Amino acid sequence: MSRWHIRPRPLPRESITSWLIRIAEAKGTKHHSLMKELVPGLEFWTRDSDLVAPPELIEALAVKTGVPLERARCTALSAYEGVLAECISGANQSFMVVPLGVRHRIRKAHGQAFCPQCLAEETAYLPLTWRLRLFPTCTRHGTILMDACLDCGAPYQPHRGGMRLCDRCALDLTTLEARTADPNVLTLQAHNELVLDGCAVAWPYLNGTHPIAFFAMELALFRAIVSRGWGSRVRDALQPSIGTLEFEYRAKTPSIRAMTTISAHNAMRGVERLLRGWPFGLVGLCGEARAWASWIVPEETGVQTPFALRDALDTYLRPGSSNAR
Structure with a gap:
């Protein structure tokens, strides 16, 4: 050839x-x-x-x-x-x-x-x-x-x-004129692009986390933010710091797979906020929302939660934990 x-x-x-x-x-x-x-x-x-x-x-x-x-x-x-x-x-x-x-x-x-x-x-x-x-x-x-x-x-x-x-x-x-992106989302995505290119995870307090685990954490937080029902409490807790999060879908039944790019951007605003000062950005906000670990990561067959996220949830957001106050 x-x-x-x-x-x-x-x-x-x-x-x-x-x-x-x-x-x-x-x-x-x-x-x-x-x-x-x-x-x-x-x-x-x-x-x-x-x-x-x-x-x-x-x-x-x-x-x-x-x-x-x-x-x-x-x-x-x-x-x-x-x-x-x-x-x-x-x-x-x-x-x-x-x-x-x-x-x-x-x-x-x-x-x-x-x-x-x-x-x-x-x-x-x-x-x-x-x-x-x-x-x-x-x-x-x-x-x-x-x-x-x-x-x-x-x-x-x-x-x-x-x-x-x-x-x-x-x-x-x-x-066409695209909307300006949130600076914090741009910072997180620029970091994530470098990780995809082969660089180590360098997010504050999560340095050295395995890339698969880091992206799995982001996806878990993304899903928690956009979920119906109990996810509204998480969004309400996020509102004072990043404003109201609104989501649009290109299907009659709302699902992550049918989200618009603008909605995904809004969700990533919440993800970036929860990753700040890990794990206390997540823990503090969930405390305000009165959200337990199962609200952030529902028990689903075949879905594994990264250790860094599971450890934070078990330590601070499990009923009966000495830190869950």
């Missing part, structure tokens, strides 16, 4: 779908024709390919572009296994990944976020982090990511309409 004459290399944190879209545009060929050349018969655009990119495709891309195989592998979400979560796959998709809802090459869900300012740059591309629940901002431009066309509400589908246009109404997405 010979190398291509035109062979764009993957950009920092770029997803495999973004990389393939850029290659097709540079070569002046259709996306489906490009896939036939790489791996004949592979159904790529009919599934969440960032999540389930097959090894044979990544290997073919590495050969055709001259990119080292390990670098090519970093364009798929599986590259974050052992860091973001133990397993990231289509068979066991975690709450960490925002679903696309792919059906017959059409995306029904709003799982691919974008930054209008990034798309307006000379080389537009999509980082893998824009598929992740805990990463709702663009740290380069300090804005909240967008996940739909503001004119028609369609999900962002760059493989159909190109990087910069809505495939349904042809709106130029670079003309």
Whole structure:
């Protein structure tokens, strides 16, 4: 298999779908024709390919572009296994990944976020982090990511309409104005991006925590904040310090998987507040909310709580604990 004459290399944190879209545009060929050349018969655009990119495709891309195989592998979400979560796959998709809802090459869900300012740059591309629940901002431009066309509400589908246009109404997405992100959320996400890149966890009082445990803690706190029922008490306790948290969903039944990027950003405001001065930012606020450990981490089959979070909950928020006052 010979190398291509035109062979764009993957950009920092770029997803495999973004990389393939850029290659097709540079070569002046259709996306489906490009896939036939790489791996004949592979159904790529009919599934969440960032999540389930097959090894044979990544290997073919590495050969055709001259990119080292390990670098090519970093364009798929599986590259974050052992860091973001133990397993990231289509068979066991975690709450960490925002679903696309792919059906017959059409995306029904709003799982691919974008930054209008990034798309307006000379080389537009999509980082893998824009598929992740805990990463709702663009740290380069300090804005909240967008996940739909503001004119028609369609999900962002760059493989159909190109990087910069809505495939349904042809709106130029670079003309949209994204909301400014909370500085504290940007600080937490910038830290988290470095952890995904291989740096150690350096969050105050949680230095050296294993990355999987650290991200699992964030997700547990995220779920506690957005949960219905008892979660309202946690939000009420957060209100004096960060204001009212409001959530919107793109489905009739509210769920984390259907949250908008703005709602995810609001939830991360609460997560960042609870992580401050660990564990007393969490303990103090839960004391005000009169929330016990089971409210923060409900007992769920197959769900393991990181030790750092479980230890804080057992020490301070279990009924009968000498510190639970």
